Amino acid sequence: MAALISILFGPSGSGKSTLLTKLFAEFPSKFGFSVSHTTRAPRSGEVNGTAYNFVTPAEFAAAVANNEFIEHATFSGNSYGTTVEAVRRVASSGRICILDIEIEGVKQIKKTDLNARFVFVCPPSLEVLSDRLAARNTESPESLKARLDRASDEIAYGNLASSHDIKIVNDDIDAAYAQLKDFIFKEIN
Numbered sequence: 001m002a003a004l005i006s007i008l009f010g011p012s013g014s015g016k017s018t019l020l021t022k023l024f025a026e027f028p029s030k031f032g033f034s035v036s037h038t039t040r041a042p043r044s045g046e047v048n049g050t051a052y053n054f055v056t057p058a059e060f061a062a063a064v065a066n067n068e069f070i071e072h073a074t075f076s077g078n079s080y081g082t083t084v085e086a087v088r089r090v091a092s093s094g095r096i097c098i099l100d101i102e103i104e105g106v107k108q109i110k111k112t113d114l115n116a117r118f119v120f121v122c123p124p125s126l127e128v129l130s131d132r133l134a135a136r137n138t139e140s141p142e143s144l145k146a147r148l149d150r151a152s153d154e155i156a157y158g159n160l161a162s163s164h165d166i167k168i169v170n171d172d173i174d175a176a177y178a179q180l181k182d183f184i185f186k187e188i189n
């Protein structure tokens with residue numbers, strides 16, 4: 001059977017990065033994060049090749065034309081994608097591959113024969129999501145609005161039984177993390 005890939009999705013600010021940071025800190029050699037490509041500018045502290053592979057729109061378009069992506073999508077004016085190479089790199093290091101992707105990417109991966117499990121990370125409410133995103137202090141007012149505008153549709157998609165293998169409501173972070181670990185280890189064994 002092909003190597004298992006775990007996929008986290010959910011609206012911006014739902015807590016995907018926070019959960020994955022905890023997972024990688026607790027199990028540094030067990031899991032590997034497939035580093036996505038993006039045309040968006042790095043946020044302060046984001047390292048190229050670690051947070052994302054930061055590329056120009058022209059480089060991104062060339063990779064699309066070259067069929068290098070498993071999935072890719074444009075979101076708030078920036079392109080994001082996961083290359084076959086990024087996933088292969090994790091698998092070849094003997095680690096379990098984890099992806100954090102947009103809904104369009106989820107739909108694309110569902111059409112492939114990848115052995116993937118889908119984890120919907122859901123905020124407790126739109127109000128909490130809005131507060132957390134604002135407190136993160138990473139977005140311009142326009143970007144914040146664009147992310148919140150998309151959130152209702154993303155939550156509606158995530159709530160479809162066919163979209164996810166597990167839905168985790170990220171209210172208390174420790175409880176959400178315990179659910180994530182429990183699910184992933186059950187799937188591995």
Ligand SMILES: Nc1ncnc2c1ncn2[C@@H]1O[C@H](COP(=O)(O)OP(=O)(O)OP(=O)(O)O)[C@@H](O)[C@H]1O
Nearest residue numbers: 011012013014015016017018132136170171172173
């Ligand atoms: N359970 C929680 N309780 C309180 N704050 C939280 C919780 N989970 C995450 N946060 C905070 O909410 C903000 C958004 O979380 P995070 O950056 O992990 O979201 P994300 O889903 O990865 O977003 P994006 O898709 O934009 O990368 C962060 O500042 C994080 O510290």
